Amino acid sequence: MEEDYPKSLLELEERFNTEVICLEYLRQLRWPQGFICPRCEASGAWYTQRGLYHCQRCKLETSVTAGTILHQTRKPLTLWFRAMWQITSQKYGANALGMQRVLSLGSYHTAWEWLHKLRRAMVRPHRDRLSGVIEVDETYVGGKKHGKRGRGASGKALVGIAVEDKGVEGLGRIRLQHLQDASGANLEQFIQAIAEPASVIRTDEWTGYKGLTDKNFQHIVASSNDLKIVHLVAALLKRWLLSTYQGAVRPSHLAYYLDEYTFRFNRRSCTFRGKLFFRLVQQAMMVDPAPIATLKGPALPFLIGTNNLNLDPMDSDLDHNM
Numbered sequence: 001m002e003e004d005y006p007k008s009l010l011e012l013e014e015r016f017n018t019e020v021i022c023l024e025y026l027r028q029l030r031w032p033q034g035f036i037c038p039r040c041e042a043s044g045a046w047y048t049q050r051g052l053y054h055c056q057r058c059k060l061e062t063s064v065t066a067g068t069i070l071h072q073t074r075k076p077l078t079l080w081f082r083a084m085w086q087i088t089s090q091k092y093g094a095n096a097l098g099m100q101r102v103l104s105l106g107s108y109h110t111a112w113e114w115l116h117k118l119r120r121a122m123v124r125p126h127r128d129r130l131s132g133v134i135e136v137d138e139t140y141v142g143g144k145k146h147g148k149r150g151r152g153a154s155g156k157a158l159v160g161i162a163v164e165d166k167g168v169e170g171l172g173r174i175r176l177q178h179l180q181d182a183s184g185a186n187l188e189q190f191i192q193a194i195a196e197p198a199s200v201i202r203t204d205e206w207t208g209y210k211g212l213t214d215k216n217f218q219h220i221v222a223s224s225n226d227l228k229i230v231h232l233v234a235a236l237l238k239r240w241l242l243s244t245y246q247g248a249v250r251p252s253h254l255a256y257y258l259d260e261y262t263f264r265f266n267r268r269s270c271t272f273r274g275k276l277f278f279r280l281v282q283q284a285m286m287v288d289p290a291p292i293a294t295l296k297g298p299a300l301p302f303l304i305g306t307n308n309l310n311l312d313p314m315d316s317d318l319d320h321n322m
């Protein structure tokens with residue numbers, strides 16, 4: 001499908017104003033070559049009066065949104081489209097309170113749930129690996145005390161960061177991952193997951209990176225001061241977590257915030273916000289449903305930065321109630 005997306009909020013609202021139009025747009029993204037049965041992969045289907053696809057081979061009745069992030073939603077798709085526009089059109093991201101206001105959602109909880117579902121759609125399944133020269137480091141987010149490397153520190157979360165070094169062109173794509181600790185096993189697993197084999201991996205002299213050569217990478221050891229691009233990304237990430245989420249991020253949710261940041265960072269030069277919207281809708285059709293039970297984390301607030309932050313009271317309430 002050609003990349004067809006609205007260029008402005010006005011265009012979005014004028015164009016996607018009925019359920020039928022939204023469904024048709026989703027159908028083209030989910031099945032660009034025509035219907036494929038999610039159970040038996042046959043291509044023939046009858047379109048029923050209730051708007052369902054009835055597989056001619058296995059008789060499964062399914063819908064465009066079944067088995068996707070919009071699985072069994074009771075809210076209008078027109079509203080979901082606005083939510084997706086809202087989350088992609090803002091430079092720094094959307095928080096639940098803002099989402100609730102803009103969409104006039106009755107409950108803060110719904111806004112929060114939608115944001116978390118949409119964050120899951122921000123990572124494309126089976127996405128490409130980074131390649132070329134990649135700078136890798138880890139950084140702690142959260143907590144007040146300095147953590148000891150390799151062991152993990154209480155109240156802090158360790159994030160693995162990988163950035164493509166494009167030389168004169170500057171920074172390429174990034175990948176981020178919440179790591180349990182900076183052991184060799186964890187770091188190697190992270191790098192193997194995000195980098196093409198035989199890539200050049202530049203790190204500092206930490207022992208956790210010593211085994212990379214054995215894993216079929218070219219390993220360049222630099223002094224920590226020379227890892228400029230990965231340190232830049234670490235600083236930008238921390239600033240973003242502070243400004244967008246007022247520091248209120250729970251460890252169980254950190255992976256989704258990292259995915260959101262990666263989505264935004266890797267599309268930072270994108271001129272049209274509508275293109276981000278297009279990607280998000282497209283990926284929403286590719287990822288599995290996220291039932292509400294899987295969105296809940298432990299009831300411990302996790303603060304990034306210091307205690308002097310103005311925490312959104314709604315966020316604090318939510319942390320204690322769930």
Ligand SMILES: [Zn+2]
Nearest residue numbers: 037040055058
């Ligand atoms: Zn079938």
